[in-house]
Amino acid sequence: MMLGRKQSLKGDQVLADYGPEESLNESADIEWVNKLWVRRLMRSCALISLLSVSLNTPKTFERIPPLQYITFCCDLVITFLFTAEMIAKMHIRGILKGEVPYLKDHWCQFDASMVFFLWVSIILQMFEMLGIVPRFSYLSVLRSPRPLIMIRFIRVFLKFSMPKSRINQIFKRSSQQIYNVTLFFLFFMSLYGLLGVQFFGELKNHCVLNSTDPHKVTINSLAIPDTFCSVDPDSGYQCPEGMKCMKLELSRYVMGFNGFDEFATSIFTVYQAASQEGWVFIMYRAIDSLPGWRAVFYFSTMIFFLAWLVKNVFIAVITETFNEIRVQFQQMWGIRGHMTNKTASQILTGDDLGWRLVTLDENKHNGLAPPICQAILRSASFRLLMMGVILANGMVTATMHFKHDERPRHLFYENYYYIEVVFTIFLDLEALFKIWCLGFRGYFKHSYHKFELLLSIGTTLHIIPQLYLSGLTYFQVLRVVRLIKASPMLEDFVYKIFGPGKKLGSLIIFTMCLLIISSSISMQLFCFMCDFNKFESFPEAFMSMFQILTQEAWVEVMDETMLRTRQTLTPLVAGYFILYHLFVTLIVLSLFVAVILDNLELDEDIKKLKQLKFREQSAEIKETLPFRLRVFEKFPDSPQMTCLHKVPSDFNLPKVRESFMRQFVFEVEEEENEGVIKKICEIFDSKVVYRKQRPIKLLSSLPKVRHVSTDLRKAAIIYIINDSNNQRLMLGDSAVIPVPGKSPLNPQGTISSAKQLRIDQKKSIRRSVRSGSIKLKQTYEHLMENGDIGAMNRVSSSRSRPHDLDIKLLQAKRQQAEMRRNQREEDLRENHPLFDTPLFLVPRESKFRKVCQMIVYARYDARLRDPLTGKERKVKYKRLHRDGSLKLNKMLKILYCII
Template sequence: MFVKVVAAGMCYGPNAYFTSGWNIMDGSLVIISIVDLLMSLIRSNSPRIFGILRVFRLLRSLRPLRVINRAPGLKLVVQTLLSSLRPIGNIVLICCTFFIIFGILGVQLFKGSFYYCHGKNLTGITNRNDCISRDYDWENQKYNFDDLGQALMSLFVLSSRDGWVNIMYNGLDAVGLDQQPVINYSEWRLLYFISFILLVGFFVLNMFVGVVVENFHRCREEQEKEERIRRAAKRALQLEKRRRKMNEPPYYINYAPWRLFIHNVVTSKYFDLAIAAVIGLNVVTMAIESYKMPNILTYVLKIFNYFFTAVFILESTMKIIALGFFLYIKDKWNILDIVIVKLSVVGIVLEELKSNIIPINPTVLRVMRVMRIARVLKLLKMAKGIRALLDTVMQALPQVGNLGLLFFLLFFIFAALGVELFGRLDCKINPCQGLGEHAHFKNFGMAFLTLFRVATGDNWNGIMKDTLSDENCDDSADCVTNCCISKIIAPIFFVIFVLMAQFVLVNVVVAVLMKHLEESHKHLEDEQDLDNQLEREFQEKQEMEEKRELCLALQMDQECQRQHKPLTKVLSLPSNFTYNPPGRPSTATNPSLC
């Protein structure tokens, strides 16, 4: 950063460092890191200094954002996402309106009524006084409607449709202020929760996601004008290449009769159908395998495996003979066939060596048996629709890869924040509903996996519920046991992550794949148009050739009749040839050509 500032200037000038938004972000992160380093060098036990240091440690987790400025593809994706978020003010306003309306209504219906008595024997307890008189705890549900903030958090959990049933049942069981809940006390409140799920969970949020995805595509198309120009040039190049190829003699024109026969066999559709039938039968035999098979069945399946391997070897050999090796490996699917054949042969050889000569590690044999499943992929090359789908996935990999890198940065940053914020949470005093041995923030690796669970929507509301502070927990910066954090931080952390991971990025990845699939279909249509255009050009060329030859013949005949020249001079015929005009009897044995 210092070198760039010295070279281009800091704030003034056409290329000044801080005139770019990306450089502002980059420089801010560098300055934060320097301040964090200086603060850590100040050895002080002051709680204020410790709190400031913790804030800078939280900001330090944003350092991976500097990668965006150094990866052009990732930078383009981020710019596109940010550009797509600008025009969605109306839909955001609609979402907020629905949330606020249902939040205010929820506060009016359920405020203070989600409390319950926590104890062993709840018989005869109907209110708060009965609970306290037995030395039980009068506790509140983590997701409640006591105020608008709590209501909005509970409604967001409802809109994600993860754990919404528990919140709904708590609402149905609520009796009133300082009253013990009763099962299904007020069933008509079901309308409130179902209406919110239908209107917001199914409609409004999906509309929000749809608008984001649509704006993403629109911004992407504006940034891909050069890509469209390259595609048009590529199409013109393909058309010219095919024209030249049509004028060239076919590669098999000099084949011997036996090789031409093999070529006709392997290029026949019936040959592909026969191979597809063999592959299907091979899949059936692989599906028959089971634990503790009879010896006779094991032997039969072994013979079938040898037979199928021999058929695949014969298929590859015939195609190499018919097409030639270099033309054969031009198709990537044929390379897959060769790999499958090699794996099959190696598997058979290892099995024979294991049983006769050399002891082979059973794990290697299991891996080779598992690799037989790759034979199913041979069916894919025979289905044009599936091949088009796979080609779509391959074409989308660069853009999806950039989105995947953005996903990784999101997980990395939030995992580092999670370790700093929730690393001291413990479930020993208060039982956890989401956090535990396999989901916690005590180290970076488990925090990363926990966030992956949150991104998939698997009990993420239980994980967030465990991070919400209790009344008796310690939220100080130097706590040791029963630690917690501010009531505001945990909802902000999880709501932002769920919005970005579940609602935006995952749907953008799906939208990118769908867009490429649509482009793949257009590409197939363009290919068909190219073929039709070349066929029309070929037919027009043939018709023009026929007309030209006919015109030349007519012109020659007229010239002969007008000048009465012997055809021996015109067409270099034998000297004893005589010309007879039409209508005269022939005096020679040679027929007249005019």
Template sequence: MPLADYGPDENLNDNADIEWVNKNWVRRMLRLCAFISMLSVSMNTPETFKVATKLIYITFAFDTVITVLFTAEMIAKMQIRGAWNGEAPYLKDRWCQFDGVMIICLWGSVLLQVFEMKDPDINDSDAAILRIVRAPRPLVLLRVFRNFFKFQLPKNRINSIFKRSSHQIYNVTIFFLFFMLLYGFLGVQFFGTMKHHCVENSTYDYTEDNLTLYNLSVPDTHCAENEGEGYSCPSGLVCKKLNLRPEIMGFNGFDHLATSIFTVYQAGSQEGWVFIMYDAIDSLPSWKAYLYFISLIFFLAWLVKNVFIAVIIETFAEIRVQFQQMWGSRAGAAQNDGSQVIQSDGTMWRLVMMDENKAQGLAPPIFQKVLRSNFFHTFILILVLLDASIAASLSFNHRDKLPEDKLDEFYYAEVILTVLFALEALFKIWCLGLRGYLRRSLHVFELVLVVGTTLHIIPVLYRSPFTFFQVMRLVRLIKASPMLEGFCYKIFGPPKKLGSLILFTMCLLVIASSISLQLFCFIPKFDKFATFPQVCSEPLSLEDYACGCVTLETTASPFTAGSAVVRR
């Protein structure tokens, strides 16, 4: 059956003497170059260069060398495979197209850095917008991990899967756009312009030139144009329409269809939608806002998003079924702890299933039976529950804490429980043997807890970080419910799969942070994307929120997120 490769194809030819680009050390070197390029673009910001001035020359040197290496690889592959014509032309392979785009971005980044080194003030001028050419560069990190994306399936099967999934994604996309347009039109018809604010009672018209914070209610509040339809301003303030630019008022609202669709998308992402709803409640009759936003959250934020997730899950499930049909199910082999051996009963030879976990220890058969009994497992679970209850009863007063050399009754209870759990581990080793005991990951986890809690009951180490081992005993309560145990295994899976998921999530976080860093690092008076650590971890402080309410001249808008946080 013909197989179709879906992944990076680096083994088209086997002549390693000629095709140096296919050698293993070259591939590893290029993956290392991709990782270094990712680090280089993460450090390539004006604020980072102000902190460490030599980094501009270091990043330039690395980018130049890496760009030359990637370009040489591209030229070699074009000579081997052909640029447009041939058995597997370079420009018709999608991974090669990706590599070509990355090379273009690398050359653009190197040339841009030449001008930055020649004219340092370019970072403060309008030409800083050219830094966007570096934005796609963090995607080069995919070269480090893309070998794990390679798989093979019969071409007709994979085409049917893609056709079916693409058709479903198309339907869900149309479904999503329909509700976006529907609520965009409804927003324009329901709310329209909401520009009325409570301002100081005065006879002159407020404009962006004469409006200050002292003229607004604190916090800033929308109000109803018609009395009784929404929020009424308190005494000393009057409801007036403020004709200010969108840069000051904010770009969300329901003034026209384009702005309304943008506002619907923002509300559908469930980010800041409550402030828009509060403004609608204050400006118009409240039932309109309740009906509109409750139904919007239900359809866009919950229904459509879950349908998208269901389509993706179904696609991966279909691929998994296709793999199982080709290679057979390996679940039985994975769950089987035994093996078949040939034995003779005196008359004939037969295959006999031998359980490797049985009768490998030194314990007599009666103790083997006790180990497998429900009474033993129930007793251990009761001990774990008792340990959890004792730990939950413990309270620690930081002001009147006990001296280091004085031990309380909780310590002696912990000593007794630690001894019992240590005896449990020794009993299992006696019954199963050391090799049979360590074969199961759960037994290894129990042994680590025994060692950690044994160190914990040493008086010098009692009030120390070793307490975490005592707390981790609660994980053993999962064994009390087979349904809960199976559910946790499905969620977390084997440690290898869980580690791969964490690594994949971290890579996406790093790539998204580096892209946003290059897109927004040159914005004046906006330092949240100045350096890579700020993009990844730094939250907004109370001072940042307060800056939104100081003066009209120092912020983009006194009516948006800053004042809304203070109000609600």
């Protein structure tokens, strides 16, 4: 173990471990800094330090004076503990020398920097308490890095083990994508910054009184409201009578910080407008000062590219990066869950179709209620009744309203109170009924039942007269949430978004931690500003940073902060808020979109299943013949018989008529007959050449008599029929194909038993392959993956599991549908001489009909090589105008269909 640990601390790490404090846990000689209780104490100290720095503001000390001494004592104790830990680790590891020196570890460097800022904060607070440093001093900025100590508490949850090469690959690909989209963003920012300087320049022309001195401009000299104007009389806004358009040379603290004076200011204005916050006022300012087409073109294209395109590109990149990280961190995130019933026990059972899981005692509960109550609880009527009651309660509550006509408040809800009592009692009885039927253990197994019980307790307290229409009213309103169960689609949708709470919950916690850290940092940066309530204490700072996160009037927060800082620090303040806004809007909010899209994304198997299911349904619809062909089903059969004298074994068998098959096909149901049929069929299937017996010499020659039993005759006929059907199937002909779940004989009497077709399947395939049939090979490989048509019956059992359906089965069923359609058409064609002749004018064997058929099928084919074999075809004609031949062919087709 020691050797393994020493190797893991060297440069070539096999696993990357982002939990530095656990690196020495497995050592036999554990130092006190690496003990579990010490690490937990340090994490608690990190949280207390964050709380202390969040309370360390002048305004907070004015409201609660004892907090100044409490925070000082807490910081002093925490600083001594962290300092002792740092010294102990330096002693164990070494400062600059050793296997893992302290100052060469990144996390140790972070811990040392936090200790340094803790000592700076203690010294600064001591000077403030002694009066050496004023209360509202800019030196409070030195405390701003202290909130980052929260990372020490968070990093314990970021521990994971993964090959270092894979981690480097993730960071490399993710950083490359983010780097590319950042360059894309900066390109458009720079482009529109330069265009803004060239298009608009300084926008300082205002309408002022005619008697205004340019060096003494007051607010009374401006128009009401303040209006920008144009010096050019042919464009922009013209000042009214008694006023003139004058360029004002005032400070930015008076004129505002946005504009297009130079490149830096233009970039600032472009980002502010691209955030879609106040961009309309900047556009109207440009329209009033310059020709209107410039502002319309500039701002419309800027909103399209920067506000919409770049933002969506960021979302796409973050979504793709998150998906890649999710795949790599599958062990950390866990497998995507499905809505399954975990309380039901399942056993593995098998039948003729295959193996499947069967729920065992799914309706068995541990409650004390009789079986009739159990049946009522499971019935759909009971659920519909409860949904109706909850819907009625919501509708009654929605009609409650108040009027300000000086009447007592209780008069408005007096009748509603008794209605609410009735609903509450009814729903409480529902909860008791479920507990009675399911038992306490069975009831509390479901989270939904826990939510129902919480609502029942809250609403029961709510109907107490002293608590009615108090804060407990929220429990009454939350009853409407139960209506989600009324719609399975809505329930599944809500589960996909909120069900996998590990990802969404972790992202919410990350966002809250980011808000807390950024709020505390901003509070320490700007709390020294007098009469500025945006960051005077932690609650105000938290609301200001959350306001920037929601992009609601975030420019106002930035402008007010810039107005209260020095002119040299104004660009730094603007950069701070812009970077924070860029991070939370383009990355953090994009993470929410990525997580929700990942939750809503269907599995690839389910997508393929739905697509193939739709194809299967469309293929099954095409099984029906057109109406003009179905007419012949109403006529009696009048087939034309053919006499078959001799069948050579070296050639494919011809088609066998259905009427001929019906006379000899028989079914074997009893098990004892199967052995007899099997022996008879083995006579024809056997490939063993038996040695003939030596003839016996007798005194008198016996008469030659052939004895053929009835079973042997039937087996011979079945053998011929099955061999013919197998070859028709493999050659793609419209023949019989076994259908899973069908009876051995269809309505036309066709054999559809896969068991009978497997008897001589291999022999037919072998013979056809020897004959060089390429079509047979393609069809056979496409339909049968394991050399067995009957496998489709076994695969059909997967329909009980909707996510494990074999795609091969659906493809086979699609071809079966087409073959069954062709089979029906062939049956009608064999049994009706006038088939497919709607007008009944031309006989089937008419010479005119044959001539038309020959002309139709003699179509033009420009291919000089056979597409299947690749050999050169013998073409009798060399040149023929293609368009003319196609038109003639189409006309002949129409004529042929008519006759």
